[in-house]
Amino acid sequence: MNKLHIETPLIESLLLNKSDSSEVWLKMEALQPTGSFKIRGIGHACQIYLENGAKAFISSSGGNAGLAVAYSGRRLGVPVTVVVPRTTNQRAIDLIENENAKVRVVGDSWNEAHVFALDLSDKKNAYLHPFDDKHIWEGHASVIDEVYEAGVKPDVVVLSVGGGGLLCGVVEGLRRNKWEDIPVLAIETVGAKSLHTAFKAGKHIGVESISSIATSLGAKKIANRAYQLLSEHNIYSHLVDDTDAIRACNSFLDDHRIMVEPACGASLSAVYDKCDFLKDKKSVLVIVCGGVGVTLGQLKDWSAGACLH
Known part of the structure; x- marks a missing residue:
């Protein structure tokens, strides 16, 4: 790997x-x-989920974790959706989109974005938690x-x-x-x-x-x-x-x-x-x-x- x-x-x-x-x-x-x-753990997790059959990555962070998922997806050739709250600044959104990821703005807090992102995930759409994942x-x-x-x-x-x-x-x-x-x-x-x-x-x-x-x-x-x-x-x-x-x-x-x-x-x-x-x-x-x-x-x-x- x-x-x-x-x-x-x-x-x-x-x-x-x-x-x-x-x-x-x-x-x-x-x-x-x-x-x-963040790229250490998230990159490692993305590779594992890809090996296990994931076809897309989902993230709920408008910060360093979301950018790491977006970067990993671009490098691995996997589409990425990053869900961010309305409090996310435009520069963060621009950095994520620059990695060819799709950004969706949902809710007023990370918790709301997190719940929405979870609803998007399934066996084919792997959810990358910002910090709570053994692979990370x-x-x-x-x-x-x-x-x-x-x-x-x-x-x-x-x-x-x-x-x-x-x-x-x-x-x-x-x-x-x-x-x-x-x-x-x-x-x-x-x-x-x-x-x-x-x-x-x-x-x-x-x-x-x-x-x-x-x-x-x-x-x-x-x-x-x-x-x-x-x-x-x-x-x-x-x-x-x-x-x-x-x-x-x-x-x-x-x-x-x-x-x-x-x-x-x-x-x-x-x-x-x-x-x-x-x-x-x-x-x-x-x-x-x-x-x-x-x-x-x-x-x-x-x-x-x-x-x-």
Whole structure:
């Protein structure tokens, strides 16, 4: 099976490292063909569904997941329909349509688009969930495989959490490479704290609404498997403000000349600001998840709105 994702660079960042006694490694998923890590899992899942007889792909995401499905469909020669809510910006729709996918605008929220997309799916029209699919987790796990093959064993993996698909994949990757001892620092913004809410409550609950500018973290409830992992793996939940995430996006653009969206800035913020969980860690791996939900103009507007100068 030919991979639809690429092997991304793993680079040491001296600019994120504020201490001579530790090292920070960046897994540059922002450089994937679709601009985010999503193509790893979704590309893998699309190939499996195609092998199992799917004739079309259905998605319900107007963000990174929808773009990954559209890209996979174009590469595999399979028609794609992406259902998006009315809140989806035109740029996202244009990016998806540029991959020759059909876009349908339904409902005022992802949940409504999700339900509509499910009604379109059947054995011949495979539904690609944005994050809750074992095949997607299997594909995401490859990000850890590449770090393992590079000979870099970190003391902690830092990543952002929306619905928990990347978290599930990273833990699977750690396990299959015999790195079960490595903890995960899971970052969310205060306005999108689905995992943190479940973590604190000790039960699989979600949030009523999303108020964060980091819309890619906007799942009201994490996947059941992600919740289960809270009791199976050493996962520490940490929150940052939108302002911190935006500041980290700006710093990362200055330091590494790569633009990422606030969802990615959230995890970078925890490293820039050296959250307490990282203080005794000698080797830190950050999944730079990327994201296409940002332009230079947006970043400037967000920065001005957050009074970042």
